Amino acid sequence: MQDPAVPSRATRDLRSLTPARVALGRSGASLPTKPLLDFTLDHARARDAVHAAFDAPRLVAELREFGLAPAEASSRAVDRRDYLRRPDLGRQLEAGSAEALTRIATEPGRLAIIVGDGLSPTAVHAHAVALVKSLVPRLAADEPVAIGHVVVASGARVALGDEIGAILGAxxxxxLIGERPGLSAPDSLGAYLTFAPTPGRTDAERNCVSNIHNAGLSHDEAAFKIAWLVREGLAGEVTGVALKDESGDRAPRRIGTALSE
Known part of the structure; x- marks a missing residue:
């Protein structure tokens, strides 16, 4: 009779294909020590990602080095605790930021890129600038899409982009925002695209490219998909459920690469 703490070959094969916690075995009525410690460590990493400080000045400096001219903005959430307890405040600009953005909105633009901390500042620090560096050349190729404004937003929920975009006339x-950390990916970045942004837009009116991290979508593949969706969304004047990602699979796939190394 097989030891229940030792996974079968089929189970080991399954575990090599996914970071999900499957067939962890047991020790008596509990988990074996190593899976329990691994869970505890991943849970701690997820909590740390949620509560990490957002270094907006660093992101602004790195984007300026790349040749962009980002502005800064903040939501009405006064601190991280406020942000986590009051999601509604993260969807609204504080008055000073709204006034500052109004002053730089000299003319409407086709596209605004917003980098927000979201639920994982760790993900934004790890991937946002690299993704922007991969995205900008793709937007400039073929049928160029001009970037009107870049904004680094603190205390941001996804919908904060609607108000920012409306003020800027985008x-x-x-x-680009940090996604809710999971136990296998505390540093996952998401990209949410919204045509004709205005307060009150729903998630059904957005497209999302998610799971951008070292063991998920690479920066290049994510940039490829985002650029395709931007062009199609502008051409069709729509995003969300009416815009399907039919970009194909021409970009290199890297899902699971880190798991097999």
Whole structure:
């Protein structure tokens, strides 16, 4: 009779294909020590990602080095605790930021890129600038899409991009934001695209490219998909459920690469 603490070959094969916690075995009525410690460590990493400080000045400096001219903005959440307890405040600009953005909104633009902390500042620090560096050349190729404004937003929820985009007069916004940390990926970045942004837009009116991290979508593949969706969304004047990602699979796939190394 097989030891229940030792996974079968089929189970080991399954575990090599996914970071999900499957067939962890047991020790008596409990988990074996190593899976329990691994869970505890991953849970701690997820909590740390949620509560990490957001270094907006660093992101602004790195984007300026790349040749962009980002502005800064903040939501009405006064601190991280406020942000986590009051999601509604993270969807609204504080008055000073709204006034500052109004002053720089000299003319409407086709596209605004917003980098927000979201639920994982760790993900934004790890991937946002690299993704922007991969995205900008793709937007400039073929049929160029001009980037009107870049904004680094603190205390941001996804919908904060609607108000920012409306103030800036952007036809579309791309919000790069830290996703809710999971036990296998505390540093996952998401990109949310909204055509004709205005407060009150629903998630059904957005497209999302998610799971951008070292063991998920690479920066290049994510940039490829985002650029395709931006062009199609602007051409069709729509995003969300009416815009399907039919970009194909021409970009290199890297899902699971880190798991097999």
């Amino acid at each position: 036809r579309m916004v791309v919000m």
